[in-house]
Amino acid sequence: MEKKTASNEAGSGVAASRQIDDKIAALSDWRGQTLARVRALILQADPEVVEEVKWRGVPVWSHAGIICTGETYKNAVKMTFARGASVEDPKGLFNSSLEGNTRRAIDFHEGDTIDEEALKALIRAAVALNTSVLAARSVRSQKKPKGV
Numbered sequence: 001m002e003k004k005t006a007s008n009e010a011g012s013g014v015a016a017s018r019q020i021d022d023k024i025a026a027l028s029d030w031r032g033q034t035l036a037r038v039r040a041l042i043l044q045a046d047p048e049v050v051e052e053v054k055w056r057g058v059p060v061w062s063h064a065g066i067i068c069t070g071e072t073y074k075n076a077v078k079m080t081f082a083r084g085a086s087v088e089d090p091k092g093l094f095n096s097s098l099e100g101n102t103r104r105a106i107d108f109h110e111g112d113t114i115d116e117e118a119l120k121a122l123i124r125a126a127v128a129l130n131t132s133v134l135a136a137r138s139v140r141s142q143k144k145p146k147g148v
Contacts, residue, residue: 016053023057027072030110034077035070041116045123064130067123080105087125091118
């Protein structure tokens with residue numbers, strides 16, 4: 001199955017998945033390896049995910065809305081879930097951006113072990129939330145006004 005992609009906001013025509021490949025290759029240390037592993041887990045968890053690149057090169061994974069981003073910093077790879085505050089996290093993976101009402105994040109540091117099954121479950125939960133919200137919006141927009 002071929003990955004779905006979207007070109008970046010600047011409209012350069014370069015496939016987003018290729019841009020993400022290039023970003024991972026440019027990070028020739030543990031951050032590149034971690035971002036590559038996180039990406040692989042996202043693709044395994046949701047084969048219908050759409051890869052995008054936004055905000056000056058930040059990888060974004062979407063399905064009926066943004067699932068998460070993959071930002072890289074000097075000491076961390078940050079996976080920010082757009083609607084993370086509304087996603088069940090039974091394994092307690094979220095360890096950053098915990099104070100907000102919308103987003104939640106996971107910071108991975110050098111040497112961290114990724115709980116792959118728990119992360120894939122979290123991704124699937126985020127997709128389920130996005131698709132349920134999209135379905136609810138669709139139903140509301142199809143209702144006819146009273147008195148028609």
